[in-house]
Amino acid sequence: MVNYKEEISKIIAGQVSELSEEDALELVEIPQDPAMGDYAFPCFRLAKLLRKSPQSIAADIAQAIADRPLFEKVEQVNAYVNMFLSKEMYTRSTLEDAMDGENFGKTNVGDGKLVIVEYSSPNIAKPFHIGHIRSTVIGNSINLIYRALGYKVRRLNHVGDYGTQFGKMIVAYRHWGNEQDVKDNPITTLLGYYTKFHVEAEKHPELDDEARKAFADLEKGQEEEVKLWKWFREESMKEFNRVYKMLDIEFDEVDGESFYSDKMQRFIDELKEKGLLEESRGAQIVDLEEYGMPPALITKSDGSTLYCTRDIATAVYRKETYDFYKNIYVVASQQNLYFQQWMKVVELLGYDWVKDCIHVPFGMVSLEDGTMSTRAGRVVFLEDVLNKAVEKTREIIAEKNPAADEAFIDDVAHQVGIGAVIFQELSNNKIKDYVFKWDKVLNFDGETGPYVQYTHARCASVLRKAGEETVAKAWNLDDVDFSYLNSDSAYALTRLLYALPQTVVEAGEKFEPSIITRHIVNIAQAYNRFYHDEHILSENEEERVAKVALTIAAKNGIRNGLALLGMKAPERM
Known part of the structure; x- marks a missing residue:
């Protein structure tokens, strides 16, 4: 794809000998108002260099480059050089x-380097x-974006299968559990036990x-504790996998915190050696006060390990096993401080590659009546949301x-219903908190996933009718007369299509799928x-x-x- 900013910076640098191509490239802008050109070059910074007014410099540059074949028109407006590209050349190139099918939008920025993306992690x-x-869906989209950028991606689901909560679950099952109930409805039953444990522990602290x-x-x-723990894990994964199948999400590796239980002592020893x-009160800590953080807890007073110990072991294992370029963790903002703590501990241990974590x-996400709480049993099951979205879509179709x-x-109900939920999640900046509302998730009007999918189906319908x-002939661009694509609406669409590859790059750099979501809404509109x-299917063949x-x-x-968001694009709706 032609990089027009680079081409323009070369042309301008060729006219202003005191200006390097790199400096010119930094100055080239894309005006928000298309009436101001496809690209603009402000001349304020050149005034001191050339000892002329910015307006005079802009006029000289505009006159000097106006006859270049790249441009349809060049104007000087105050201190700006406004450049309008040749529409036919721009449209043909775009x-x-x-027309490169599934490769459109992809680049090779990553050059095959390995990136690990850890996400979902229930x-x-x-x-x-x-x-x-x-x-789950932010992480999956980041995985898809990085693949499109030419990286090799390893998708990891690091499930929470270790910690004191399993002690609580084991105790709850021993006191109130029933094997058949767990087999019939594992998660709901286990959630009931977990909730009951916290209620009873208020009255009987010895349960803790x-x-x-x-x-x-x-x-x-x-033996007994390990047997129960493995059983809980197996039954849980059956339910999780059912949801992943609905979302069409796969992982290269599903491990848990338990996998690293025999790998932690090495780092406890290294911390001691250094x-x-x-x-502190019987527990083992790393003091991080010097770095403006509370201490990182390594082991409890009873010798049991904590999340920090396991995450240190996990990071080192991944580096030594995969030698990653980047190790990305898609985890809620509530854990910001915690991630700063354990990464600082890894840095203090001398592992300078931690900067790549x-x-x-x-x-x-919160509910309309407050924050979700597993302990209180106040949750909305994801599978219920997906099923309800599919059912509503089915009724509409x-x-x-x-x-x-x-x-x-x-x-189609599955593609559009699931897509509606995914798109809604990815439509806003990921860092924003939001309140879960059924009517918002299942609203198919406006700038939604179904709207974009419907536009794709409309395109498919036009192609079927065209024959x-x-x-x-349209696929073979040698048969295309681009002068028929000079209208404002055609050119506005072309400009958005041209911007797609760079939009994907930006989304990858910022780990922000909503950048793509907004862009494909713009393309659809x-x-x-x-x-x-x-009149697309004109009687005029050309x-x-x-x-x-x-x-x-x-x-x-x-x-x-849509594919970069983890969504399908129906041919008919």
């Missing part, structure tokens, strides 16, 4: 890239609730001591297409304006072929953008 024996969707002992026995490998470990935080085949309705012969403003070519490009852009 459509050549957009807790064993606890509900896979709506709060987990953020890490019993739970701590049970977890200590689990760490020591006691004189970093201190005792990146915490990608996101905002929290069946109502609008009463003669449609049942299999078709089911397939195979016209579509074949631009195509719909083009669709309404232009005009029809050109407009079908732009429809193909828009369809590819929307489909590939």
Whole structure:
């Protein structure tokens, strides 16, 4: 894809000998108002260098470059050089890239370097609730974005299968558990036990001591505790995998904190050797006061390990096993301080590659009546949200297409219903907190996933109506007369398609899928304006072929953008 900013910076640097191409590139802008050109060059910084007014410099540059074939028009407006690209050249170049099917939007920025993305990470024996969707779909999208940027990505699901909560679960099952109830409805039943434990522990504090002992026995490998723990894990993963299948999300590796239970002593020993470990009320800590943080807890007074110890072991294991370029953790913003703490401990241990461990935080989900709480049993199951979205979508499709085949309705309802939930999660900046509301999640109007998917289906419909012969000519850009794509609506759409690859790069740099979400909404809106403003299937064959070519490009852009969010692009709706 032609980098027009670079081309323009070369042209301007060629006219201003005192200005390097790199400095010129920093100054080239894209005006917010298209009436000000495709690109603009401000001359304020050149005034002192050239000892002339910025307006005079802009006039000289505009006159000098106006006859370049790259430009349709060059204007001086005050201290700016406003440049309008040759529309036909720009459109041809953009459509050549957009016709590259599934590769459109991809680059090779990553050059095959290995990136680890850890996401989802639900807790064993606890509900896979709506709060987990953020890490799950944000992480999956980051994985897809980095693949599109040419990185090799290893997808990790680091499930919470260790810690004192399992001591509580084991104790609760011993007191009130029933094996058949767990088999019939594992998560709901285990959640009930967990909730009951906290209620009973308020009245009988000795239950907490019993739970701590049970977890200590689990760490020591006691047979009964290990057997119960493995069973809880297996039953939980069955339910989790059902949700992952609905979301079409896969992992290269599913491990848990337990995997690192035999790898932690090494780092406790290293901390002792380096004189970093201190005792505090029987617990072992690393004092981080010098760095403006509270101490990092390494082991409890009873000798059992903590999250910090396990995460240190996990990071080192990943570096030694995979030699990653980046190790990305998609974890809620509530853990910001914690990540700073354990990463500082890794740095103090002398592992300078810790700078390549990146915490990608996101905002929290709450219910309309307050924050979700597993202990209180106040949660919304993610599977229920997905099923409800699919069912609502099915009702809408069946109502609008009463003669449609049942299999078709089911397939599209799944794609659009699941997509609506994913898109809603990724439509806002990830760091924002939000309140979960059924009516908002299931609202298909406005700038939503179904709107973008419908636009893709509209493109597909136009291509079917155009016929195979016209579509074949449109794919071969040698048969396209680009003068038919000079209208405002066609050019606005073309500019958005041109920006897609750089948008993907920006989303990767910022770990922000909402950048792509917003961009494909813009593409969908631009195509719909083009669709309404232009007669695409014109009787004039040359005009029809050109407009079908732009429809193909828009369809590819929307489909590939949706794919980066983990969504499907239906051919019919």
